[in-house]
Amino acid sequence: MAKQAPLRCGVAGVGYLGQHHARIYGALKQTELVGVYDVSAKRAREVAKEHGGEVFDSIEALGEACDAVSVVTPTDLHHDVAIPLLERNCHLLIEKPITPTLEEAESIMQKAKEKGRIVQVGHIEHFNPVMAFLEKNVTDPRFITCDRLAPFKKRGIEVGVVLDLMIHDIGVILQLVKSPIARIDSVGVNVMTKTEDIANTRIAFENGCVANINTSRVSRKAVREIRVFQPNAYLSLNFAEQKGHLIRKGKLGLSKKDIPIEKGEPLMLELASFADAIQSQSNPKVDARLGATALEIAIQVTEQIRASM
Incomplete structure:
Protein backbone atom coordinates (compact mmCIF):
# COMPACT_ATOMS: atom_id res chain seq x y z
CA MET A 1 0.00 0.00 0.00
CA ILE A 118 -14.87 17.03 7.37
CA VAL A 119 -15.49 19.48 10.20
CA GLN A 120 -14.13 18.55 13.61
CA VAL A 121 -14.77 20.72 16.66
CA GLY A 122 -11.98 21.35 19.15
CA HIS A 123 -13.44 19.85 22.30
CA ILE A 124 -9.95 18.98 23.49
CA GLU A 125 -10.90 17.05 26.63
CA HIS A 126 -12.29 14.28 24.39
CA PHE A 127 -8.66 13.58 23.46
CA ASN A 128 -7.28 13.81 26.99
CA PRO A 129 -6.08 10.35 28.13
CA VAL A 130 -8.41 10.81 31.12
CA MET A 131 -11.38 10.74 28.74
CA ALA A 132 -10.15 7.53 27.14
CA PHE A 133 -10.19 5.91 30.60
CA LEU A 134 -13.66 7.28 31.37
CA GLU A 135 -15.10 6.01 28.08
CA LYS A 136 -13.91 2.49 28.90
CA ASN A 137 -14.90 2.44 32.57
CA VAL A 138 -18.06 4.54 32.91
CA THR A 139 -20.89 2.10 32.21
CA ASP A 140 -23.87 3.32 34.24
CA PRO A 141 -23.32 6.86 35.54
CA ARG A 142 -25.83 8.01 38.14
CA PHE A 143 -24.27 11.28 39.31
CA ILE A 144 -21.47 13.36 37.78
CA THR A 145 -19.80 16.48 39.13
CA CYS A 146 -17.42 18.66 37.12
CA ASP A 147 -15.34 21.57 38.38
CA ARG A 148 -13.58 23.79 35.84
CA LEU A 149 -12.05 26.90 37.38
CA ALA A 150 -9.53 29.27 35.83
CA PRO A 151 -7.87 32.60 36.64
CA PHE A 152 -9.19 35.57 34.66
CA LYS A 153 -7.64 36.16 31.24
CA LYS A 154 -8.62 38.70 28.61
CA ARG A 155 -8.83 36.12 25.79
CA GLY A 156 -12.10 34.31 25.23
CA ILE A 157 -14.26 37.02 26.78
CA GLU A 158 -16.19 37.66 23.56
CA VAL A 159 -18.46 34.95 25.00
CA GLY A 160 -19.58 34.15 28.55
CA VAL A 161 -17.97 31.49 30.72
CA VAL A 162 -20.53 28.88 29.63
CA LEU A 163 -19.45 29.01 25.97
CA ASP A 164 -15.84 29.69 26.97
CA LEU A 165 -15.26 26.90 29.53
CA MET A 166 -18.37 25.02 30.66
CA ILE A 167 -19.01 23.72 27.14
CA HIS A 168 -15.98 21.42 27.59
CA ASP A 169 -17.74 19.57 30.41
CA ILE A 170 -21.09 19.60 28.65
CA GLY A 171 -19.47 17.75 25.75
CA VAL A 172 -17.76 15.25 28.05
CA ILE A 173 -20.97 14.53 29.96
CA LEU A 174 -23.03 14.05 26.79
CA GLN A 175 -20.49 11.50 25.61
CA LEU A 176 -20.59 9.58 28.90
CA VAL A 177 -24.32 9.63 29.69
CA LYS A 178 -25.80 9.07 26.20
CA SER A 179 -29.36 9.95 27.20
CA PRO A 180 -31.81 12.71 26.28
CA ILE A 181 -31.98 15.65 28.69
CA ALA A 182 -35.05 16.03 30.88
CA ARG A 183 -34.31 19.29 32.69
CA ILE A 184 -31.67 22.02 33.02
CA ASP A 185 -31.39 24.45 35.96
CA SER A 186 -28.70 27.13 35.91
CA VAL A 187 -27.44 30.14 37.84
CA GLY A 188 -24.56 32.53 37.26
CA VAL A 189 -23.07 35.95 37.97
CA ASN A 190 -20.83 38.42 36.20
CA VAL A 191 -17.71 39.70 37.96
CA MET A 192 -15.16 41.00 35.45
CA THR A 193 -17.22 41.22 32.25
CA LYS A 194 -20.76 42.06 31.16
CA THR A 195 -21.56 38.35 30.71
CA GLU A 196 -21.51 35.48 33.22
CA ASP A 197 -18.05 34.75 34.66
CA ILE A 198 -19.19 32.15 37.22
CA ALA A 199 -21.84 29.58 36.41
CA ASN A 200 -23.44 26.43 37.78
CA THR A 201 -25.81 24.11 36.00
CA ARG A 202 -27.64 20.95 36.99
CA ILE A 203 -28.59 18.68 34.11
CA ALA A 204 -31.08 15.87 34.71
CA PHE A 205 -31.20 13.14 32.06
CA GLU A 206 -34.14 10.95 31.15
CA ASN A 207 -32.26 7.82 32.26
CA GLY A 208 -32.03 9.19 35.82
CA CYS A 209 -28.45 10.43 35.74
CA VAL A 210 -27.82 13.92 37.14
CA ALA A 211 -24.79 16.09 36.32
CA ASN A 212 -23.68 19.16 38.26
CA ILE A 213 -21.17 21.53 36.62
CA ASN A 214 -19.33 24.37 38.38
CA THR A 215 -17.41 26.79 36.18
CA SER A 216 -15.50 30.00 36.87
CA ARG A 217 -13.01 32.14 34.98
CA VAL A 218 -12.27 34.37 37.97
CA SER A 219 -10.76 31.74 40.25
CA ARG A 220 -7.48 32.11 42.15
CA LYS A 221 -6.35 28.69 40.93
CA ALA A 222 -6.94 26.41 37.95
CA VAL A 223 -9.02 23.25 38.44
CA ARG A 224 -10.21 20.68 35.86
CA GLU A 225 -11.74 17.72 37.69
CA ILE A 226 -14.55 15.22 37.20
CA ARG A 227 -16.15 12.74 39.60
CA VAL A 228 -18.45 9.97 38.40
CA PHE A 229 -20.65 7.86 40.67
CA GLN A 230 -22.12 4.60 39.40
CA PRO A 231 -23.31 1.40 41.11
CA ASN A 232 -20.48 -0.09 43.19
CA ALA A 233 -17.87 2.41 42.00
CA TYR A 234 -16.73 6.04 42.23
CA LEU A 235 -14.18 7.60 39.86
CA SER A 236 -12.32 10.83 40.58
CA LEU A 237 -10.05 12.19 37.85
CA ASN A 238 -7.98 15.30 37.18
CA PHE A 239 -7.92 16.37 33.51
CA ALA A 240 -4.99 18.74 34.04
CA GLU A 241 -2.71 16.32 35.89
CA GLN A 242 -4.01 13.26 34.00
CA LYS A 243 -4.36 11.14 37.10
CA GLY A 244 -7.05 9.96 39.50
CA HIS A 245 -8.39 7.09 41.52
CA LEU A 246 -11.16 4.52 41.49
CA ILE A 247 -13.08 3.48 44.62
CA ARG A 248 -14.86 0.19 44.23
CA LYS A 249 -16.98 -2.00 46.45
CA GLY A 250 -15.29 -5.33 47.22
CA LYS A 251 -15.70 -8.29 49.54
CA LEU A 252 -13.90 -6.49 52.37
CA GLY A 253 -15.57 -3.10 51.85
CA LEU A 254 -14.36 -0.15 49.79
CA SER A 255 -10.98 -0.29 48.05
CA LYS A 256 -9.09 2.62 46.51
CA LYS A 257 -6.97 2.13 43.41
CA ASP A 258 -4.87 4.72 41.59
CA ILE A 259 -5.73 4.85 37.91
CA PRO A 260 -2.86 4.10 35.50
CA ILE A 261 -3.14 6.72 32.77
CA GLU A 262 -0.58 6.99 30.01
CA LYS A 263 -0.07 10.73 29.75
CA GLY A 264 -0.10 12.58 26.45
CA GLU A 265 -0.54 16.07 25.01
CA PRO A 266 -4.29 16.35 24.28
CA LEU A 267 -3.89 18.87 21.45
CA MET A 268 -1.38 16.69 19.65
CA LEU A 269 -3.69 13.67 20.05
CA GLU A 270 -6.59 15.79 18.79
CA LEU A 271 -4.81 17.02 15.66
CA ALA A 272 -3.44 13.55 14.91
CA SER A 273 -7.00 12.18 15.15
CA PHE A 274 -8.20 14.97 12.82
CA ALA A 275 -5.55 14.05 10.25
CA ASP A 276 -6.41 10.35 10.55
CA ALA A 277 -10.11 11.08 9.97
CA ILE A 278 -9.30 13.01 6.79
CA GLN A 279 -6.90 10.40 5.43
CA SER A 280 -9.24 7.49 6.22
CA GLN A 281 -12.34 9.47 5.15
CA SER A 282 -14.02 8.57 8.44
CA ASN A 283 -16.18 10.58 10.81
CA PRO A 284 -14.12 12.53 13.37
CA LYS A 285 -14.52 11.70 17.04
CA VAL A 286 -15.99 15.15 17.74
CA ASP A 287 -17.85 16.08 14.60
CA ALA A 288 -19.80 19.24 13.86
CA ARG A 289 -23.08 17.67 14.98
CA LEU A 290 -21.73 16.83 18.43
CA GLY A 291 -20.25 20.32 18.63
CA ALA A 292 -23.63 21.83 17.71
CA THR A 293 -25.43 19.70 20.32
CA ALA A 294 -23.05 20.86 23.04
CA LEU A 295 -23.58 24.43 21.80
CA GLU A 296 -27.37 24.06 21.95
CA ILE A 297 -27.22 23.01 25.61
CA ALA A 298 -24.69 25.73 26.43
CA ILE A 299 -27.02 28.33 24.90
CA GLN A 300 -29.92 27.05 27.03
CA VAL A 301 -27.74 27.37 30.14
CA THR A 302 -26.65 30.85 29.10
CA GLU A 303 -30.24 32.01 28.47
CA GLN A 304 -31.36 30.74 31.89
CA ILE A 305 -28.52 32.59 33.59
CA ARG A 306 -29.05 35.86 31.76
CA ALA A 307 -32.79 35.79 32.41
CA SER A 308 -32.04 36.10 36.12
CA MET A 309 -28.98 38.42 36.02
Missing part, protein backbone atom coordinates in the same frame (compact mmCIF):
# COMPACT_ATOMS: atom_id res chain seq x y z
CA ALA A 2 1.42 3.39 -1.03
CA LYS A 3 2.29 5.77 1.75
CA GLN A 4 -0.04 8.77 1.90
CA ALA A 5 1.46 12.20 1.36
CA PRO A 6 1.31 14.49 4.38
CA LEU A 7 -1.74 16.73 4.58
CA ARG A 8 -1.05 20.35 3.74
CA CYS A 9 -2.25 22.18 6.85
CA GLY A 10 -2.67 25.78 7.89
CA VAL A 11 -3.81 27.78 10.88
CA ALA A 12 -6.17 30.76 10.80
CA GLY A 13 -5.50 32.74 13.97
CA VAL A 14 -2.15 32.23 15.69
CA GLY A 15 -2.69 33.72 19.12
CA TYR A 16 -1.99 31.78 22.31
CA LEU A 17 -3.69 28.55 21.18
CA GLY A 18 -3.22 28.89 17.43
CA GLN A 19 0.56 28.93 17.75
CA HIS A 20 0.37 25.43 19.24
CA HIS A 21 -1.72 24.19 16.31
CA ALA A 22 1.06 25.48 14.04
CA ARG A 23 3.75 23.81 16.15
CA ILE A 24 1.98 20.45 16.08
CA TYR A 25 1.16 20.49 12.37
CA GLY A 26 4.88 20.99 11.80
CA ALA A 27 5.74 18.06 14.09
CA LEU A 28 3.22 15.35 13.11
CA LYS A 29 4.20 12.78 10.49
CA GLN A 30 0.74 12.94 8.84
CA THR A 31 0.88 16.70 8.32
CA GLU A 32 3.04 19.53 7.09
CA LEU A 33 2.58 23.15 8.09
CA VAL A 34 2.00 25.10 4.87
CA GLY A 35 1.40 28.42 6.56
CA VAL A 36 -0.59 30.72 8.81
CA TYR A 37 -2.89 33.71 8.65
CA ASP A 38 -3.59 36.27 11.38
CA VAL A 39 -5.07 39.76 11.40
CA SER A 40 -1.73 40.78 12.92
CA ALA A 41 0.82 40.24 10.17
CA LYS A 42 3.56 40.76 12.74
CA ARG A 43 2.24 37.93 14.89
CA ALA A 44 1.88 35.66 11.84
CA ARG A 45 5.50 36.32 10.88
CA GLU A 46 6.67 35.47 14.40
CA VAL A 47 4.86 32.13 14.42
CA ALA A 48 5.96 31.24 10.87
CA LYS A 49 9.56 32.05 11.75
CA GLU A 50 9.42 29.73 14.76
CA HIS A 51 7.41 26.83 13.32
CA GLY A 52 7.82 27.14 9.54
CA GLY A 53 5.42 27.73 6.69
CA GLU A 54 4.41 30.86 4.82
CA VAL A 55 2.52 33.91 5.99
CA PHE A 56 -0.67 34.35 3.95
CA ASP A 57 -2.31 37.74 3.49
CA SER A 58 -5.90 36.45 3.46
CA ILE A 59 -8.10 33.56 4.59
CA GLU A 60 -8.84 32.81 0.95
CA ALA A 61 -5.14 32.52 0.03
CA LEU A 62 -4.53 30.20 2.98
CA GLY A 63 -7.45 28.03 1.92
CA GLU A 64 -6.21 27.74 -1.67
CA ALA A 65 -2.89 26.34 -0.43
CA CYS A 66 -4.18 23.86 2.17
CA ASP A 67 -5.98 20.53 2.48
CA ALA A 68 -6.95 21.26 6.09
CA VAL A 69 -7.06 24.34 8.31
CA SER A 70 -7.47 24.94 12.03
CA VAL A 71 -9.79 27.86 12.78
CA VAL A 72 -8.47 29.36 16.01
CA THR A 73 -9.94 32.85 15.81
CA PRO A 74 -12.29 34.43 18.37
CA THR A 75 -15.59 32.53 18.49
CA ASP A 76 -17.64 35.32 16.93
CA LEU A 77 -15.49 35.07 13.76
CA HIS A 78 -15.64 31.29 13.32
CA HIS A 79 -18.45 31.31 10.75
CA ASP A 80 -17.01 34.08 8.62
CA VAL A 81 -13.63 32.32 8.54
CA ALA A 82 -14.96 28.78 8.08
CA ILE A 83 -17.24 29.40 5.08
CA PRO A 84 -14.58 30.73 2.65
CA LEU A 85 -12.25 27.90 3.70
CA LEU A 86 -14.95 25.30 3.02
CA GLU A 87 -15.65 26.95 -0.33
CA ARG A 88 -11.99 26.23 -1.14
CA ASN A 89 -12.48 22.57 -0.20
CA CYS A 90 -10.57 22.64 3.08
CA HIS A 91 -11.29 20.21 5.88
CA LEU A 92 -11.65 22.16 9.13
CA LEU A 93 -10.88 21.82 12.80
CA ILE A 94 -12.83 24.63 14.46
CA GLU A 95 -11.98 25.41 18.05
CA LYS A 96 -14.88 25.15 20.48
CA PRO A 97 -17.52 26.37 20.53
CA ILE A 98 -18.18 25.75 16.86
CA THR A 99 -19.92 29.15 16.64
CA PRO A 100 -21.82 31.44 19.05
CA THR A 101 -25.19 30.63 17.43
CA LEU A 102 -26.99 27.52 16.21
CA GLU A 103 -27.84 29.25 12.92
CA GLU A 104 -24.15 29.75 12.12
CA ALA A 105 -23.35 26.18 13.16
CA GLU A 106 -26.03 24.85 10.79
CA SER A 107 -24.65 27.05 8.01
CA ILE A 108 -21.18 25.53 8.45
CA MET A 109 -22.56 21.99 8.54
CA GLN A 110 -24.58 22.60 5.37
CA LYS A 111 -21.59 23.99 3.52
CA ALA A 112 -19.38 21.09 4.70
CA LYS A 113 -21.97 18.58 3.46
CA GLU A 114 -22.22 20.38 0.13
CA LYS A 115 -18.44 20.27 -0.30
CA GLY A 116 -17.92 16.80 1.16
CA ARG A 117 -15.52 18.13 3.78
Whole structure:
Protein backbone atom coordinates (compact mmCIF):
# COMPACT_ATOMS: atom_id res chain seq x y z
CA MET A 1 0.00 0.00 0.00
CA ALA A 2 1.42 3.39 -1.03
CA LYS A 3 2.29 5.77 1.75
CA GLN A 4 -0.04 8.77 1.90
CA ALA A 5 1.46 12.20 1.36
CA PRO A 6 1.31 14.49 4.38
CA LEU A 7 -1.74 16.73 4.58
CA ARG A 8 -1.05 20.35 3.74
CA CYS A 9 -2.25 22.18 6.85
CA GLY A 10 -2.67 25.78 7.89
CA VAL A 11 -3.81 27.78 10.88
CA ALA A 12 -6.17 30.76 10.80
CA GLY A 13 -5.50 32.74 13.97
CA VAL A 14 -2.15 32.23 15.69
CA GLY A 15 -2.69 33.72 19.12
CA TYR A 16 -1.99 31.78 22.31
CA LEU A 17 -3.69 28.55 21.18
CA GLY A 18 -3.22 28.89 17.43
CA GLN A 19 0.56 28.93 17.75
CA HIS A 20 0.37 25.43 19.24
CA HIS A 21 -1.72 24.19 16.31
CA ALA A 22 1.06 25.48 14.04
CA ARG A 23 3.75 23.81 16.15
CA ILE A 24 1.98 20.45 16.08
CA TYR A 25 1.16 20.49 12.37
CA GLY A 26 4.88 20.99 11.80
CA ALA A 27 5.74 18.06 14.09
CA LEU A 28 3.22 15.35 13.11
CA LYS A 29 4.20 12.78 10.49
CA GLN A 30 0.74 12.94 8.84
CA THR A 31 0.88 16.70 8.32
CA GLU A 32 3.04 19.53 7.09
CA LEU A 33 2.58 23.15 8.09
CA VAL A 34 2.00 25.10 4.87
CA GLY A 35 1.40 28.42 6.56
CA VAL A 36 -0.59 30.72 8.81
CA TYR A 37 -2.89 33.71 8.65
CA ASP A 38 -3.59 36.27 11.38
CA VAL A 39 -5.07 39.76 11.40
CA SER A 40 -1.73 40.78 12.92
CA ALA A 41 0.82 40.24 10.17
CA LYS A 42 3.56 40.76 12.74
CA ARG A 43 2.24 37.93 14.89
CA ALA A 44 1.88 35.66 11.84
CA ARG A 45 5.50 36.32 10.88
CA GLU A 46 6.67 35.47 14.40
CA VAL A 47 4.86 32.13 14.42
CA ALA A 48 5.96 31.24 10.87
CA LYS A 49 9.56 32.05 11.75
CA GLU A 50 9.42 29.73 14.76
CA HIS A 51 7.41 26.83 13.32
CA GLY A 52 7.82 27.14 9.54
CA GLY A 53 5.42 27.73 6.69
CA GLU A 54 4.41 30.86 4.82
CA VAL A 55 2.52 33.91 5.99
CA PHE A 56 -0.67 34.35 3.95
CA ASP A 57 -2.31 37.74 3.49
CA SER A 58 -5.90 36.45 3.46
CA ILE A 59 -8.10 33.56 4.59
CA GLU A 60 -8.84 32.81 0.95
CA ALA A 61 -5.14 32.52 0.03
CA LEU A 62 -4.53 30.20 2.98
CA GLY A 63 -7.45 28.03 1.92
CA GLU A 64 -6.21 27.74 -1.67
CA ALA A 65 -2.89 26.34 -0.43
CA CYS A 66 -4.18 23.86 2.17
CA ASP A 67 -5.98 20.53 2.48
CA ALA A 68 -6.95 21.26 6.09
CA VAL A 69 -7.06 24.34 8.31
CA SER A 70 -7.47 24.94 12.03
CA VAL A 71 -9.79 27.86 12.78
CA VAL A 72 -8.47 29.36 16.01
CA THR A 73 -9.94 32.85 15.81
CA PRO A 74 -12.29 34.43 18.37
CA THR A 75 -15.59 32.53 18.49
CA ASP A 76 -17.64 35.32 16.93
CA LEU A 77 -15.49 35.07 13.76
CA HIS A 78 -15.64 31.29 13.32
CA HIS A 79 -18.45 31.31 10.75
CA ASP A 80 -17.01 34.08 8.62
CA VAL A 81 -13.63 32.32 8.54
CA ALA A 82 -14.96 28.78 8.08
CA ILE A 83 -17.24 29.40 5.08
CA PRO A 84 -14.58 30.73 2.65
CA LEU A 85 -12.25 27.90 3.70
CA LEU A 86 -14.95 25.30 3.02
CA GLU A 87 -15.65 26.95 -0.33
CA ARG A 88 -11.99 26.23 -1.14
CA ASN A 89 -12.48 22.57 -0.20
CA CYS A 90 -10.57 22.64 3.08
CA HIS A 91 -11.29 20.21 5.88
CA LEU A 92 -11.65 22.16 9.13
CA LEU A 93 -10.88 21.82 12.80
CA ILE A 94 -12.83 24.63 14.46
CA GLU A 95 -11.98 25.41 18.05
CA LYS A 96 -14.88 25.15 20.48
CA PRO A 97 -17.52 26.37 20.53
CA ILE A 98 -18.18 25.75 16.86
CA THR A 99 -19.92 29.15 16.64
CA PRO A 100 -21.82 31.44 19.05
CA THR A 101 -25.19 30.63 17.43
CA LEU A 102 -26.99 27.52 16.21
CA GLU A 103 -27.84 29.25 12.92
CA GLU A 104 -24.15 29.75 12.12
CA ALA A 105 -23.35 26.18 13.16
CA GLU A 106 -26.03 24.85 10.79
CA SER A 107 -24.65 27.05 8.01
CA ILE A 108 -21.18 25.53 8.45
CA MET A 109 -22.56 21.99 8.54
CA GLN A 110 -24.58 22.60 5.37
CA LYS A 111 -21.59 23.99 3.52
CA ALA A 112 -19.38 21.09 4.70
CA LYS A 113 -21.97 18.58 3.46
CA GLU A 114 -22.22 20.38 0.13
CA LYS A 115 -18.44 20.27 -0.30
CA GLY A 116 -17.92 16.80 1.16
CA ARG A 117 -15.52 18.13 3.78
CA ILE A 118 -14.87 17.03 7.37
CA VAL A 119 -15.49 19.48 10.20
CA GLN A 120 -14.13 18.55 13.61
CA VAL A 121 -14.77 20.72 16.66
CA GLY A 122 -11.98 21.35 19.15
CA HIS A 123 -13.44 19.85 22.30
CA ILE A 124 -9.95 18.98 23.49
CA GLU A 125 -10.90 17.05 26.63
CA HIS A 126 -12.29 14.28 24.39
CA PHE A 127 -8.66 13.58 23.46
CA ASN A 128 -7.28 13.81 26.99
CA PRO A 129 -6.08 10.35 28.13
CA VAL A 130 -8.41 10.81 31.12
CA MET A 131 -11.38 10.74 28.74
CA ALA A 132 -10.15 7.53 27.14
CA PHE A 133 -10.19 5.91 30.60
CA LEU A 134 -13.66 7.28 31.37
CA GLU A 135 -15.10 6.01 28.08
CA LYS A 136 -13.91 2.49 28.90
CA ASN A 137 -14.90 2.44 32.57
CA VAL A 138 -18.06 4.54 32.91
CA THR A 139 -20.89 2.10 32.21
CA ASP A 140 -23.87 3.32 34.24
CA PRO A 141 -23.32 6.86 35.54
CA ARG A 142 -25.83 8.01 38.14
CA PHE A 143 -24.27 11.28 39.31
CA ILE A 144 -21.47 13.36 37.78
CA THR A 145 -19.80 16.48 39.13
CA CYS A 146 -17.42 18.66 37.12
CA ASP A 147 -15.34 21.57 38.38
CA ARG A 148 -13.58 23.79 35.84
CA LEU A 149 -12.05 26.90 37.38
CA ALA A 150 -9.53 29.27 35.83
CA PRO A 151 -7.87 32.60 36.64
CA PHE A 152 -9.19 35.57 34.66
CA LYS A 153 -7.64 36.16 31.24
CA LYS A 154 -8.62 38.70 28.61
CA ARG A 155 -8.83 36.12 25.79
CA GLY A 156 -12.10 34.31 25.23
CA ILE A 157 -14.26 37.02 26.78
CA GLU A 158 -16.19 37.66 23.56
CA VAL A 159 -18.46 34.95 25.00
CA GLY A 160 -19.58 34.15 28.55
CA VAL A 161 -17.97 31.49 30.72
CA VAL A 162 -20.53 28.88 29.63
CA LEU A 163 -19.45 29.01 25.97
CA ASP A 164 -15.84 29.69 26.97
CA LEU A 165 -15.26 26.90 29.53
CA MET A 166 -18.37 25.02 30.66
CA ILE A 167 -19.01 23.72 27.14
CA HIS A 168 -15.98 21.42 27.59
CA ASP A 169 -17.74 19.57 30.41
CA ILE A 170 -21.09 19.60 28.65
CA GLY A 171 -19.47 17.75 25.75
CA VAL A 172 -17.76 15.25 28.05
CA ILE A 173 -20.97 14.53 29.96
CA LEU A 174 -23.03 14.05 26.79
CA GLN A 175 -20.49 11.50 25.61
CA LEU A 176 -20.59 9.58 28.90
CA VAL A 177 -24.32 9.63 29.69
CA LYS A 178 -25.80 9.07 26.20
CA SER A 179 -29.36 9.95 27.20
CA PRO A 180 -31.81 12.71 26.28
CA ILE A 181 -31.98 15.65 28.69
CA ALA A 182 -35.05 16.03 30.88
CA ARG A 183 -34.31 19.29 32.69
CA ILE A 184 -31.67 22.02 33.02
CA ASP A 185 -31.39 24.45 35.96
CA SER A 186 -28.70 27.13 35.91
CA VAL A 187 -27.44 30.14 37.84
CA GLY A 188 -24.56 32.53 37.26
CA VAL A 189 -23.07 35.95 37.97
CA ASN A 190 -20.83 38.42 36.20
CA VAL A 191 -17.71 39.70 37.96
CA MET A 192 -15.16 41.00 35.45
CA THR A 193 -17.22 41.22 32.25
CA LYS A 194 -20.76 42.06 31.16
CA THR A 195 -21.56 38.35 30.71
CA GLU A 196 -21.51 35.48 33.22
CA ASP A 197 -18.05 34.75 34.66
CA ILE A 198 -19.19 32.15 37.22
CA ALA A 199 -21.84 29.58 36.41
CA ASN A 200 -23.44 26.43 37.78
CA THR A 201 -25.81 24.11 36.00
CA ARG A 202 -27.64 20.95 36.99
CA ILE A 203 -28.59 18.68 34.11
CA ALA A 204 -31.08 15.87 34.71
CA PHE A 205 -31.20 13.14 32.06
CA GLU A 206 -34.14 10.95 31.15
CA ASN A 207 -32.26 7.82 32.26
CA GLY A 208 -32.03 9.19 35.82
CA CYS A 209 -28.45 10.43 35.74
CA VAL A 210 -27.82 13.92 37.14
CA ALA A 211 -24.79 16.09 36.32
CA ASN A 212 -23.68 19.16 38.26
CA ILE A 213 -21.17 21.53 36.62
CA ASN A 214 -19.33 24.37 38.38
CA THR A 215 -17.41 26.79 36.18
CA SER A 216 -15.50 30.00 36.87
CA ARG A 217 -13.01 32.14 34.98
CA VAL A 218 -12.27 34.37 37.97
CA SER A 219 -10.76 31.74 40.25
CA ARG A 220 -7.48 32.11 42.15
CA LYS A 221 -6.35 28.69 40.93
CA ALA A 222 -6.94 26.41 37.95
CA VAL A 223 -9.02 23.25 38.44
CA ARG A 224 -10.21 20.68 35.86
CA GLU A 225 -11.74 17.72 37.69
CA ILE A 226 -14.55 15.22 37.20
CA ARG A 227 -16.15 12.74 39.60
CA VAL A 228 -18.45 9.97 38.40
CA PHE A 229 -20.65 7.86 40.67
CA GLN A 230 -22.12 4.60 39.40
CA PRO A 231 -23.31 1.40 41.11
CA ASN A 232 -20.48 -0.09 43.19
CA ALA A 233 -17.87 2.41 42.00
CA TYR A 234 -16.73 6.04 42.23
CA LEU A 235 -14.18 7.60 39.86
CA SER A 236 -12.32 10.83 40.58
CA LEU A 237 -10.05 12.19 37.85
CA ASN A 238 -7.98 15.30 37.18
CA PHE A 239 -7.92 16.37 33.51
CA ALA A 240 -4.99 18.74 34.04
CA GLU A 241 -2.71 16.32 35.89
CA GLN A 242 -4.01 13.26 34.00
CA LYS A 243 -4.36 11.14 37.10
CA GLY A 244 -7.05 9.96 39.50
CA HIS A 245 -8.39 7.09 41.52
CA LEU A 246 -11.16 4.52 41.49
CA ILE A 247 -13.08 3.48 44.62
CA ARG A 248 -14.86 0.19 44.23
CA LYS A 249 -16.98 -2.00 46.45
CA GLY A 250 -15.29 -5.33 47.22
CA LYS A 251 -15.70 -8.29 49.54
CA LEU A 252 -13.90 -6.49 52.37
CA GLY A 253 -15.57 -3.10 51.85
CA LEU A 254 -14.36 -0.15 49.79
CA SER A 255 -10.98 -0.29 48.05
CA LYS A 256 -9.09 2.62 46.51
CA LYS A 257 -6.97 2.13 43.41
CA ASP A 258 -4.87 4.72 41.59
CA ILE A 259 -5.73 4.85 37.91
CA PRO A 260 -2.86 4.10 35.50
CA ILE A 261 -3.14 6.72 32.77
CA GLU A 262 -0.58 6.99 30.01
CA LYS A 263 -0.07 10.73 29.75
CA GLY A 264 -0.10 12.58 26.45
CA GLU A 265 -0.54 16.07 25.01
CA PRO A 266 -4.29 16.35 24.28
CA LEU A 267 -3.89 18.87 21.45
CA MET A 268 -1.38 16.69 19.65
CA LEU A 269 -3.69 13.67 20.05
CA GLU A 270 -6.59 15.79 18.79
CA LEU A 271 -4.81 17.02 15.66
CA ALA A 272 -3.44 13.55 14.91
CA SER A 273 -7.00 12.18 15.15
CA PHE A 274 -8.20 14.97 12.82
CA ALA A 275 -5.55 14.05 10.25
CA ASP A 276 -6.41 10.35 10.55
CA ALA A 277 -10.11 11.08 9.97
CA ILE A 278 -9.30 13.01 6.79
CA GLN A 279 -6.90 10.40 5.43
CA SER A 280 -9.24 7.49 6.22
CA GLN A 281 -12.34 9.47 5.15
CA SER A 282 -14.02 8.57 8.44
CA ASN A 283 -16.18 10.58 10.81
CA PRO A 284 -14.12 12.53 13.37
CA LYS A 285 -14.52 11.70 17.04
CA VAL A 286 -15.99 15.15 17.74
CA ASP A 287 -17.85 16.08 14.60
CA ALA A 288 -19.80 19.24 13.86
CA ARG A 289 -23.08 17.67 14.98
CA LEU A 290 -21.73 16.83 18.43
CA GLY A 291 -20.25 20.32 18.63
CA ALA A 292 -23.63 21.83 17.71
CA THR A 293 -25.43 19.70 20.32
CA ALA A 294 -23.05 20.86 23.04
CA LEU A 295 -23.58 24.43 21.80
CA GLU A 296 -27.37 24.06 21.95
CA ILE A 297 -27.22 23.01 25.61
CA ALA A 298 -24.69 25.73 26.43
CA ILE A 299 -27.02 28.33 24.90
CA GLN A 300 -29.92 27.05 27.03
CA VAL A 301 -27.74 27.37 30.14
CA THR A 302 -26.65 30.85 29.10
CA GLU A 303 -30.24 32.01 28.47
CA GLN A 304 -31.36 30.74 31.89
CA ILE A 305 -28.52 32.59 33.59
CA ARG A 306 -29.05 35.86 31.76
CA ALA A 307 -32.79 35.79 32.41
CA SER A 308 -32.04 36.10 36.12
CA MET A 309 -28.98 38.42 36.02
